[in-house]
Amino acid sequence: IAIVIIYRLWFHPLAQYPGPALGKITNLYSAYYAWTGDLHIDMWRCHEKYVIYGFSKNLQKSASYNVMVHRAPSTLTMTCKKKHALHRRIVSQGFANTALRQHEHTIMTHIKKLAAQLAPCQSSGSSEWSAQQNMSSWSNRLSFDIISDVVFGAKYDMIGSPDNRYILECIDGANVRTSVLFQAAELTAGRLDRRLFSKSIEARNIFIPFIKSLVKRRLQKAAAKANDVFSLLVDVKDPETGEGLDMNSIGGESTTLLMAAIAATFFYLSCYPQVYARVKSEIRRSFPSADEISLGPTLNACVYLRACIDESLRMSPPVGGAPWREVLSGGIVIDGRAIPAGCEVGTSVYALHHNPVYFPDPFVYQPERWLSNTKTEGGISHARLAQSAFAAFSTGPRSCVGKGLATAELMLTLATLLHKYDMRLAQGSSTWGIGGGKLGAMLGRHRVNEFQLFDHITSANDGPYMEFRVSCL
Numbered sequence: 380i381a382i383v384i385i386y387r388l389w390f391h392p393l394a395q396y397p398g399p400a401l402g403k404i405t406n407l408y409s410a411y412y413a414w415t416g417d418l419h420i421d422m423w424r425c426h427e428k429y430v431i432y433g434f435s436k437n438l439q440k441s442a443s444y445n446v447m448v449h450r451a452p453s454t455l456t457m458t459c460k461k462k463h464a465l466h467r468r469i470v471s472q473g474f475a476n477t478a479l480r481q482h483e484h485t486i487m488t489h490i491k492k493l494a495a496q497l498a499p500c501q502s503s504g505s506s507e508w509s510a511q512q513n514m515s516s517w518s519n520r521l522s523f524d525i526i527s528d529v530v531f532g533a534k535y536d537m538i539g540s541p542d543n544r545y546i547l548e549c550i551d552g553a554n555v556r557t558s559v560l561f562q563a564a565e566l567t568a569g570r571l572d573r574r575l576f577s578k579s580i581e582a583r584n585i586f587i588p589f590i591k592s593l594v595k596r597r598l599q600k601a602a603a604k605a606n607d608v609f610s611l612l613v614d615v616k617d618p619e620t621g622e623g624l625d626m627n628s629i630g631g632e633s634t635t636l637l638m639a640a641i642a643a644t645f646f647y648l649s650c651y652p653q654v655y656a657r658v659k660s661e662i663r664r665s666f667p668s669a670d671e672i673s674l675g676p677t678l679n680a681c682v683y684l685r686a687c688i689d690e691s692l693r694m695s696p697p698v699g700g701a702p703w704r705e706v707l708s709g710g711i712v713i714d715g716r717a718i719p720a721g722c723e724v725g726t727s728v729y730a731l732h733h734n735p736v737y738f739p740d741p742f743v744y745q746p747e748r749w750l751s752n753t754k755t756e757g758g759i760s761h762a763r764l765a766q767s768a769f770a771a772f773s774t775g776p777r778s779c780v781g782k783g784l785a786t787a788e789l790m791l792t793l794a795t796l797l798h799k800y801d802m803r804l805a806q807g808s809s810t811w812g813i814g815g816g817k818l819g820a821m822l823g824r825h826r827v828n829e830f831q832l833f834d835h836i837t838s839a840n841d842g843p844y845m846e847f848r849v850s851c852l
Contacts, residue, residue: 392719398425410563414555416833418562419699420823422727426734479787481606482529483674489524490792492538493517494669494799498847508846511805515814515840518641519547525788531597532607546589552582554835558700561836640771641792643695644687646814646830646843647744649804654746658687662798663850669798678790684797686746688789692771693732694744695830697838701725702773728770729834737768742826798850805844814842 387403388394394403402408412418497517498509520537523546527533535543556572556579566572573580597609648655661683666672679685703725710719718724733741738748739761751761772779779785796802805811816826824831832838 393722395716406563406565410559410566413558413562413700413834416835416839417821417823418558418701419696419727419729419832419834422701423730423733424822426726426730479783480674482608482784483787483791485528485606486525486788486791487673487795489521489528489538490795492524492536493521493792494796496538497796498800498849505849508803508806508848511810511844511846513810513841514645514843514845515642520544521641521792522788523547526784527593528607529784530608531593532600532609533593533597546586549582549586549589551835551837551839552579553586554837554839555579556583558835561700561703640688640691640695640697640789642814642840642843643830644691644789644793645802645845647691647694647828648687649802649843649845650815650828651744654687654744655802658683658746659797659801662794666794666798669795672791672794672798674787674791678794681790681794682750683746684790684794686749688786688793689749689769689771690744690746691830693738693765693769694742695832695838695840696728696732696771698771698773698836699727699729699832699834699838700836701727728773729832731768731770734768737764742829744828796847800847801850802845802847805846810842810844813844814840 384404388400391403399408409418409421412421497512517538523537524535527535535546537544537547556576559576560566560572566575597607598613648658661681662672665677665681672678703723706718706720706722706724708720710717711724712718713724732738735741748765749762753761755761755764772782772785812827814830816824816829816831818825818827830840830843832840
């Protein structure tokens, strides 16, 4: 053991790079932070001391992604660039803008159900505020209902009924083990991971059969021309090769899209009242009533709303950790130093999004940064500089194929709820402040106006607790 430690600290090809000594010695360092959900924060702290890569032709996804593969790889987990390109060409057809317009009615149906749940007993002009609502819980329910309906044509009604909500808890529970193995796959030796993460295994053993059953039921109806993404993925062919996806792979593609940032946006709007007032005014000026909100030029013209969403995704990215990439034959050069083939490189999206070089005052919620035409010393607008480092949906050919659906969901949901309701943080209760950091907490968890994420591949969160009142326009 001593020889291995000495080699890794002083003679390993990467020993020249600064970083935590324990992190150089063992993968268990990052595995620990993956377990606690603080990996994105630890990477940010390291980057405060110690260059961040973008898409490179000489990198591919690392073998770490294999721990997320179940039966068939998806565009999220596929390491082979050629196969990934094939799958992406096929899957992207199911999420093209023309396809999204077909699903707008479905999306709005679920959003209206959520709106009715937030203030069920309120009438227009009433001064009464609703009971407190946990926006993380509602965001997760809405996202699951929309994804399952749009992709599979399945209606689970997480919004209206508690019967299937246990699945939402299983998703994050299963991801705890996966996130640790993503950092230290050696923990599978001797099935050690099954002893360390028994609860996570239990959650996985509930979630995986649920998804299998969902895919199986949809496959049995594949001949029917249903208006869902799944039917497109079954029938569509790659425009270059004529190949399609196998059935197991379709299930993998569809189940990687469960993410949203609605709760984060509500949190930041509650912390920054001047931002809330401006975005609410923009929406209510643009649409005479909430019933008229739809995808199209008018919603696209709500540029401050989009800036609020992008700023929420910047400050609290749904996937905050490092998407590891393996260096291919010939190596690469980063920061003037050669990285040999076989090594894995990556940076936390959270760390990138809080780099003051690209985002001045990185821990301040400033939607205006996405609209600013003022120039940097290098002559680039601040808005363009911010866009160049924005990676909430990853970047390059590996960017999230469901970005359009996620953006449509966010724009329609926030526009509808901000038009229909006034809102405020829940008053005078033990839930005050849930969602934010705590004064005196560890570095990175101490900012009360930062929405706290717990990084388990995708980000888990809690709060904010909000109250709603029907607006009187």
